[in-house]
Amino acid sequence: MNNAGIGKIQELIYDLSVGDVMKKDVISISPDISMYKLKEVLRKNRISGVPVVKNGCSVGIISIEDLINWLTKKSAGSSVKDWMTKNVVTVYEDEKLIQAISLFDQKGYGRLPVVERKEKKVVGIVTKGVIIESLLREIEIDYHEEEIRRYRMSHFFEDVTADSVTIGLIYQVKGGDVMNGGTVAGNIKKTLKRLDIKPDIYRRVAIAIYEAEMNLIFYTDGGEVSVYIKPESICVNVRDHGPGIPDVKDALRLGFSTAPNWVRELGFGAGIGLNNIQRCSDKMIINSTVGRGTILDITVNMDTL
Amino acid sequence: MKLEKIIKILDAEVCCGTVRNDWDIAMVGASDLMSDVLTFIQPDALLLTGLTNPQVVRTADVAEVKVICFIRGKKPTEETIKLAYDKEIVLFKTQFSMFKACGLLYRAGLADCLQK
Numbered sequence: 001m002n003n004a005g006i007g008k009i010q011e012l013i014y015d016l017s018v019g020d021v022m023k024k025d026v027i028s029i030s031p032d033i034s035m036y037k038l039k040e041v042l043r044k045n046r047i048s049g050v051p052v053v054k055n056g057c058s059v060g061i062i063s064i065e066d067l068i069n070w071l072t073k074k075s076a077g078s079s080v081k082d083w084m085t086k087n088v089v090t091v092y093e094d095e096k097l098i099q100a101i102s103l104f105d106q107k108g109y110g111r112l113p114v115v116e117r118k119e120k121k122v123v124g125i126v127t128k129g130v131i132i133e134s135l136l137r138e139i140e141i142d143y144h145e146e147e148i149r150r151y152r153m154s155h156f157f158e159d160v161t162a163d164s165v166t167i168g169l170i171y172q173v174k175g176g177d178v179m180n181g182g183t184v185a186g187n188i189k190k191t192l193k194r195l196d197i198k199p200d201i202y203r204r205v206a207i208a209i210y211e212a213e214m215n216l217i218f219y220t221d222g223g224e225v226s227v228y229i230k231p232e233s234i235c236v237n238v239r240d241h242g243p244g245i246p247d248v249k250d251a252l253r254l255g256f257s258t259a260p261n262w263v264r265e266l267g268f269g270a271g272i273g274l275n276n277i278q279r280c281s282d283k284m285i286i287n288s289t290v291g292r293g294t295i296l297d298i299t300v301n302m303d304t305l
Numbered sequence: 306m307k308l309e310k311i312i313k314i315l316d317a318e319v320c321c322g323t324v325r326n327d328w329d330i331a332m333v334g335a336s337d338l339m340s341d342v343l344t345f346i347q348p349d350a351l352l353l354t355g356l357t358n359p360q361v362v363r364t365a366d367v368a369e370v371k372v373i374c375f376i377r378g379k380k381p382t383e384e385t386i387k388l389a390y391d392k393e394i395v396l397f398k399t400q401f402s403m404f405k406a407c408g409l410l411y412r413a414g415l416a417d418c419l420q421k
Contacts, residue, residue, distance in 0.1 A: 010390075179384070182363030186392070189367055199348070199369070206367040207343050267356045267364075272340035279344070 012138055018100050019093030021134035022114045022124030028053040031060060031081035035070045038062060038080055051113040052084045056121040058113045060084035090115045093123055100126050154196035157231050167195070167229040173213055175222035178266065184225050185210035195229065198302070204280040205234050205300050211273040212238040212296055218263045219243070220293075233282075236298040244290040251286075252278070306330050306415060308372060308395070311351065314409050315399035317374060321386045322395030330372065334418040335407050339364045345418045346370055353406055357381045362388045362396075371395060376403045 028051045029041055041050060042064060049063030062084040070083050077083075090113045091100050100112055114124040157165055169191065171184040185206050192202035209225060216223040216238065223240030245251045252274050259269025278284045281298040288294040308324050311317075334346040335353035339360055346352060348369035354361055357379050365373055373389070375381060375398040381389070389396050399406055411417075 179359065181360060182367065185367050186363060203348065203367070203369055210363070210367045211340065211343065266358060266360055267337055267339035267342075267354075268360075270338045270340055272338070272344060276340055276343050 008139055008142060009135055012135055013097045013101060016097045016134070016138070017093065018091050018095050018097060018114050018126055019124070021097060021131055022093065022126045023130050024124045026051065026113075026122060026125045028122060029062070029080060030054065031079065031084065033080055035067065035078050035080065035083060039067060042067065049111050051088070051111075051122055051125060052080055053122050056119070058088055058090050058115060058120070058122050060086050061088045061111065061113065063110060088113060090120075090122075091126065092117050097131065101131065104128055104131075150194050150196075153191075153194040156195060165231065169227040169229070171225045171227075173216040173223055173225060175217060175220050177217055177222075181214050181217045182210055184213045188225075188227055192229070192234070197229075197234070201234065201300060201302060205236065205298075208277045208280040208298050208300070209236060209238075211276050212236070212298075214268055215273060216240055218259065218268065223293075232302050234300045234302070236281075236296075236300075238296040238298075239293065241293040242291060244293055245286070245288040246290055248286050248288055306413065310413075311374075311410065311415075312397060314413050315374060315397075315401060315406055317397040317399040320375075320381055320396040320398055321389050322393070324395065328371065330415065332416045332418045332420070333407070333410050334370075335403055343368055347418045350418050351410075351415075353403060353410075355379060355403060357385055359384045359388045361385065362392055362394055365394055366392045372397075374399055374406070376401060376406050 027041065027045050027047065029038060031052050031054055042048065049061060051058055052060035052062055060081070062080055066083045089103060089107070089109065091103065093114050093116055103109055103112060111125055111127045113122050114126060115121060116123050169188065173184055188209055189202055189206035192205060213225060220240040220242060223238060226237045228235040250256050254275050255271040257269050257271035263269035277298060280300070282301045283299040285297045286294065306329065307326060308328050308330060309326065311330060312319065312324065330349070330351045332347050332350040333353060334342060334350050336342050337355045342352060342364050346368045350370055352365055352370050352373045353376060354373065355376050357375055359382070361373060362385055371393070372395045378398055378400045380398065381396050386396065401409070
């Protein structure tokens, strides 16, 4: 399984509650029935253990292992209450799945009755198998949703009837927000991928936007990134309200940088950024006025491979 | 070259992600400058770097790099690991210096990203 799959599972076990995954039509037995009857219940339902319930509440748990013990020893009584494990550990239906998984892991339990908080009545059961089944189901749903999204979006241009179609995406970038630097570029890349844009094209657009986005973060109070996707090209407009570039020619010189140390420590500010944007685009125009701001326009043609 | 072999050569430790056997790495890029990385790195190359902040993962993500190796035993930050999980990027670290790591991989037959 890939990293996203594992990440998704981790997310799910913290997000889902025991009640979301438990088996609801739980088979239970009364403590007073005989061990002979228990044997039949296990055999008929092809299960290896059942919760023992009295007046709806959990009073014990009995498994095939207890049945074997009874068959070999045949001592003491012959009702379920004589052989069951008392003081059963239960989980509440509103507890997170991680709680149940920890109990299975640390205590080695095979099954856990699930009870509701108010009257402590048994409402379901969880086993390792039930948890695995539900996680796989959730992941499958997620996978299908992404597939459908991709399919729908990749046919977007074909499905829309118009003389000309343009998809516009607008993002705001906060100045100084280093922690989120690159989020816009990452989101645009994801969207372009879903639109079935060629890898070489979306990669160039993403790199150019990434550099522009980092410039907004490092040198301005923030700005806006607009992306216009047409069947023949992708146009990107990045604008801010200052401080502006005194000499664009200077700024375009490889290695020219006004970056402070904190920017350099993050691995940027080496005077390569604007060149990178130029290299990735088919057309680049910078208009900058000191004190008023900078407007950067980039075009990447769809057919330039 | 299979990622497993690269990890063996660099005597590296996986920090996050699953080492997949179906991934073949042919090229390596090494730099601490993220803009530099964006200039030369090729999709699916291995990135060797001494920077461990989340920007390394963001840079790798936009450049379609799936594997990052930190040199001199540098540990990625928690935010970096979290982001790498999210972006499906494998992180590992080696105790070797950048020079030695590059040398070992070059000797093993891996190509430079700028090699035509």
